[in-house]
Each structure stands twice: as structure tokens, then as C-alpha cells.
Amino acid sequence: MCPLIELKTVSTVYEGAKVPSIKNITLRIQPGEFITIVGPNGAGKTTLLETINGLLPSEGVITVGDMNLKTDGTRIRKRIGYVPQEFICDSLTPFIVEDVVMMGRYGKIGLFKSPTRKDRYIVQEAMLFLSVDVLRRTPVGKLSGGQLQKVMIARALASEPEMLLLDEPFSNLDMKSRSELAEKLTTLNENGLTILMVIHDRSSIPPACRRIITMEQGKIVSDKHFKVMP
Amino acid sequence: MSELLILAVSGAILTGVSCSLVGSFVVRMNLSSLGFAMSHAAFAGAALGLVLSLDPLGLAIVFSIGVALLLGPLAEKANLPTNVILGVIFSLMISLGLVFLNLIPQTAMSSVALSILWGSILGMTVTSVLRLLVLSVGIVLIYWLFFKEFQAIMFSRKLAEASGINTRPFYYLILFLTGITVAFSLKLVGGLLVFALMVNPASSAYQFSYDMKKITIVSPIIGVLCCISGIAISFLADLPVGSSIALVSSAIFGAAVVLSPKRKRG
Ligand SMILES: Nc1ncnc2c1ncn2[C@@H]1O[C@H](COP(=O)(O)OP(=O)(O)OP(=O)(O)O)[C@@H](O)[C@H]1O
């Protein structure tokens, strides 16, 4: 099968840093995979995610389908949903939940066009899926950490991505929400969505996940495929 | 006299609109200190223009956009100590401007020279009003066309980029508009305080709403209010118009913070 995303000897150095935060990463991700990345703090997990969607400039070659990240970054990002590790917004932020979820689609809708009824429907569905539809008129600055996390996931889904990059999506969630989110991700994956997720504690890896990548000091130290989760 | 008044008032309305519209972006994107440095650069540029008998407006634009191009890339990256650099640029520009003003021979020119510092209600001409009109219409049009993109960028530039919006052109478009706006506003408000007119009305509007559309409409209304009452005060009390506008807009901001429903508990 032709990989959805391929990284060939990719390294990323933050501006002003002396050593690369990820070094010579080579990785192939097939469409439909559900991958979890684990590793200690500072291992380079976040850096890897932001390198894959081109938010961080890197060396090496990254291709998504037949597109090259260096030349087609903006088009590639329209196909990838991203949920950052922690998103802070101040209490005066002048946007409500509904707006923020819709923003996830703005890139896809494109310049000079307004959201259509179909766009609003998809946004509505994304909010329902994450059970944040009751918060739709709430200013995002007034959400709890866990609520905001769910809104950010709904926002990423609203763009109907082919692939989802999730950076510690469980971190702010209570036990019940964690297992609910794990189930939801499983459903999405069963429907064909490719998922690459960073997680801190291995105990919350969903059973649907079939591949675990371990990172340490900017390198992939193990990459294991499972038929059934151990 | 009445013709002068009409020009002053229409100039004030348009200055209020353009300053507070770009202000709503500048404030939200934490670019206030950059706008601050740009407005003083515009002042220095205009002063140099008066010394060299060149077009003050043209040099004001060159200076303020120059600062934007120099510092925009730094402000884009949060990991550099931009505030220090901006502080240096700001003081450099204001001292350059004052040096240039000193070089202007003490003739009738000096009142024109001082007006780029304090502002003046008598400086408005038909051409300058028309220029402001084109600028205001341009800004409104750009906001209207790209409102979606600006909203996403104002929420989070990083997430906007991640969702497939090419954010850099928009960022520099705003810096460019800010540069032109401060230069065009020099005549009425003056270089020292044009900044207050950019930041205060927008900041006041942010206190009242969670709806970016409303904020984008309300902040120019506040801006116009500040300018009109500033002109009236300056006319009646014979105060520099820049200071009157800054005083009114600060008072409005103070009131907005006190009355803000966003800051109430519960
Ligand atoms: N903005 C930055 N500038 C410079 N260095 C950075 C920056 N962000 C991260 N780093 C460095 O890059 C390395 C990898 O960081 P990264 O955020 O990718 O780790 P992580 O695996 O996501 O850690 P965590 O589990 O704490 O989220 C770290 O050594 C860190 O110090």
C-alpha cells in the first residue's frame, strides 16, 4: 500500500537551539493506521507532530500522498487536523465555541467564500460528536480545561481531515471523558480516519491502537506493530 | 471657517474609523508595542521630510513601514526579546524626530512642524480627507473580504496556519495597513498620540463583547466618537487635538473596564 505520510531522514532544529529536537526520523504511516507515540518529557513528540504538518521548518523530505510538504504545505494542512498539547486562551477571548469549531473549516472553505449550510451542519455534527454542542454559545475563554480540549478536537474534526494529529488529548479529561474519547477515536478510526496520537501514560492507550512508537531524545527507539493490544 | 470645520470633522471621522479598525487587529495580536514604534517612526519620517523639504507624508509612510518590515519578522517569533528592541527603536525614533524638528528654521514652518507632534484641526485639506477616505474604504473592504481569515488568525495564528490558512500575507497586510494609517493620521492626531487612537477604542470594544463582528463594528464607532469629541474639546478649550483625543479615549477605556460585563463575576 502507498503510505499516506512518509518522512525520510527528517530533523528539526528550533531557532536558536544548538541541537536538533528530532534527529533523522524516518517513518511511514499507512492510511487508516491508529498510532500512539509515547516517550518521556522532552523526547520530541510535540516537535514530531508539528514537523509533520509543517508548523516547524525541518530538514529532510516529508510527503503526504503525492504532495511535498515544502511546496504544498498549506494544501497538506487542509487535510490534517491538529489538536495542540495545551491551548491557553485568556478569559476575554472574543470567540464562542461555535465560532472556534467553524474556524477549523476556514482553510478548507477557502478565500472569498462564506460558510454554507453544509459547513454549519458539519460543525454541528462535530460538536455533537464531542458532546460540546450544549456549550456552543459559551465564550471559549470561560471553558474548563477539559471542555476546551474537547472543543479543540471538535475543531480539528470539523475540517473533515484524512488524518488527525493529537497531542496528549487525554491530559485534561476525567476518567469518564477519557474512555468516551477513546471510544470516539476508535469509531473515527474504524471509519477510515488515520490517527497519530501522543500520550503520556501507556495505560490509556485505546485497544484500537495497533502501533506504538517510543521516542527518546529526539529519536524513535522502538516502533512496534500489534495484532491485538497487549 | 465653516469649510475648515467640515474638513476637520470629516477628517476626524475617517481617522477614527481607520485607526480603530486596524487597532482591533493590533490589540488582539499583541502587536501594540510594534504599532507604538511604527507611529513614532512615522513622526520621525515626517519631521525629516520637513527638514529636507520633501513630502512629509511619503517619508512618514517609508519610516513606519520600514520599522514594520524590520521588526515584523522579529515580532512573529515569540522567542526573541522583542520588547527591548521595540523600546530602543521607539526612543530612537522619537529622538530622531525631535532632532529633525530642531533643524527646521524658526519660521512659519514651526507650527506645521509642531502639528505633526501634537496634531492640528487646521491641517486638514481636501486632499488629505480624500486620502483618508480611500484608506478607510480600503480597510473596510479588506476586512470584509477576509473577515474569516482574520478571525481565525486573531484566535490563534498557529492554529489558523495548522488548519490550512496561509497566515503570513495577512499578518504583513495588517502591518502595512497600520503603517499607512499612522502616517495618514499624523496631520490630525499627531505622532505622539496617534497610538492612543489605535489601541483605546479597540480595547474598549473588547471589554463588551464576545462577538468579533460586533467588536469590529463598535470599535470604529468609539474611535469616531473620540475624534469628534476630541476636536470639540480642542476647539473649545484650545488644547492640542491629539491630547484631547487621547484623553477622551482613555476615559472611555477606563469606563469600559469598570463597566465591562466580561469582568463581572458570576
Ligand atoms: N520553542 C522551542 N524552542 C527551543 N527548543 C524547544 C522548543 N520547544 C521544545 N524545545 C526542545 O525540544 C525538545 C523536544 O521538545 P518537545 O516539546 O517536542 O517534547 P515532548 O516530547 O513533546 O515533551 P512533553 O512530554 O513534555 O510534551 C526539548 O528538549 C525541548 O527543550
Ligand SMILES: [Mg+2]
Ligand atoms: Mg509535548
